[in-house]
Amino acid sequence: MVDTSPWAQLFKGNRTMRHGTSVDNPAEVIDVIVVGAGLAGLVAARDLTDKGFQVAVLEGRNRIGGxxxxxxxxxTTQKVDFGGTWVIPAEHTAVMAELQHYAIRSVPTPLPTHFITELDGMLSDKGFLFESEIGEMTRAFDVIARRAEPDATADxxxxxxxLDAGLLAWVQATQRYLSGAPLTDLSGVDCSGMSPSDLANPDHYTHTIDGTSQRLVDAIAGSSQATLLLNTEVAAVHTTVDGFAVLDRARNRLVARNVVIAVPLNMLVDIDFRPRIPAATALGESRHAGHSVKLWMTVRNVVGWPRLFSASGPIAYARLERQLDSGDAFLVGFSDDPAMANASASEVQTALQAFLPDIEVLGVDAHDWNADHFARGTWMAPRPGQLQQVGALADLSYTNGIHFSGADLCVGNYGTIEGAIVSGRQAAARISDQP
Structure with missing residues (x-):
């Protein structure tokens, strides 16, 4: 993948188009423009160039990966993931296929040695739900799926x-961690579609990618023949007689037969689609509920490998992730309070001492995705009614032929690395399978 600018020189010297057609004008209509160089966009671009399509990837950031x-x-000198991290080898077949293709290993996360759980203000050592509780939750979710109104919140x-108060508190704790939002913000119908067995085990995301997830991002980009333009924020996508005209904030213009939009849903409101796509505008304006904060905490005076889990308070979930040679350790944690992205070490220490009285927090680091101009939130967590709008974006007749892609859109795997890869592959397949 090559970073090329300005746009007028985009395909200078590359005269080969799809089906062997040649062009003399570098501003000629190209095959595909992919908007967004996150995992979904990179996978779509790679798959399409493998099929012989000429592809340009436009990315607003100064880096790839989204x-x-x-x-x-x-x-510290310790490199860690501040964004997407964990995978489930037994379930995430697309991720595992990519890792195998690039000879990258997955690494098991250290298992907790003890649990400290807060439900309804009470601390216990409960680590998982019992089978009887999973059964009760399964029955409850079945009732919600059949009876809940589309605008009902999970709460x-x-x-x-x-639902039993203890189980309600458990679901609340789980969603604060898995969705990065309170139950009052989340779709009841979507919540009922989650696997009770997954909710029963907060640690069911079991593996990380060796060398961080960035290693997979770089491998996919490195094997792609697409042309990459960084620092290129797309402002508009207009339907034309030739296909689609894509304009950036500086009003540079490029025309393609196909367009893939692979940016976070919360960013869609910033793109001027003509003709208008109501669901894209609505999703961007309302923003999904996911606003988790991921904290990497350098800590001391921690015995074993604890896992914390809480239905209230600043920290929704935390576990010891890495022992350091200095004798200190890394604790990784999540909060559903956006303000925690800027919390001080002393503030985080006070929050953690409710679970681990002797802990000392030496430092805290985070990337504030909620304030990030190119994200405005974390992974997809649907509000009531939003999944119907997401579904509309899969209909090419509704989107005027524009292909929408990304982890936010991959129902069943939304908000995951798996979802990004699956969605990127699907977008590429829809284009390459066209007559």
Whole structure:
């Protein structure tokens, strides 16, 4: 993947188009423009260039990867993922196929040695739900799926069926961690579609990618023949007689027969689609509910490998992730309070001491995805009614032929690395399979 600019020189010297057609004008209509160089966009671009399509990837950031992003923790030499991290080898077949293709290993996350769980203000050592509780939750979700109104929140739906208070607190704790949002913000119908067995085990995301997820991002980009333009924020996509005209903020213009939009849903409101695509505008304006904060904490005085899990308070979930040679350790944690992205070490220490009284927090680091101009939130967590709008974006007759892609859109795997890869592959397949 080559970074090329300005746009007028985009395909200078590359005269080969799809089906062997040649062009003399570098501003000629190209095959595909992919908007967004996150995992979905990179996978779509790679798959399409493998099929012989001429592809340009336009990315607003000065880097690739989108919400998959790794760097060193402040004041350390330890590189970690500040964005997408964990995978499930037994379930995430697309991720595992990519890792195998590029000879990258997945690495098991250290298992917790003890659990500290807060539900309804009470601490316990409960680590998982019992089989009887999973059964009760399964029955509750089945009732919600059959009876809940599309505009019902998860909190309202669960309370309306009289779910046991302890189980309600468990679901609340789980969603604060997995969705990065309170139950009052989340879709009841979507919540009922989640696997109770997954909710029963907060640690069911079991593996990371060796060398961080950035290693996979770089491998996919490195094997692509697409042309990459960084620092190129797309402002408009207009339907033309030749296909689609894509304009950036500086009003540079490029025309393609196909367009793939692979940016976070919360960013769609910034793109002027003509003709208008109502669901894209609505999703961008309302923003999905996911606003998690991921914290990397350098800590001391921690025994074993604890896992914290809480239905209230600043920290929704935390576990020891890495022992350091210095004798200190890394604790990774999640909060559903956006303000925690700027919390001080002393503030985080106070929050953690409710679970681990002797812990000392030496430093805290985070990337504030909620304030990030190119994300405005974390992974997809649907509000009531939003999944119907997401579904509309899969209909090419509704989107005027524009292909929407990304982890936010991959129902069944939304908000995951798996979802990004699957969605990127699907977008590429829809284009390459066209007559």
């Amino acid at each position: 919400r998959t992003f790794a760097r060193e923790v402040v004041s 309202g739906a669960l309370r309306s069926i009289g």
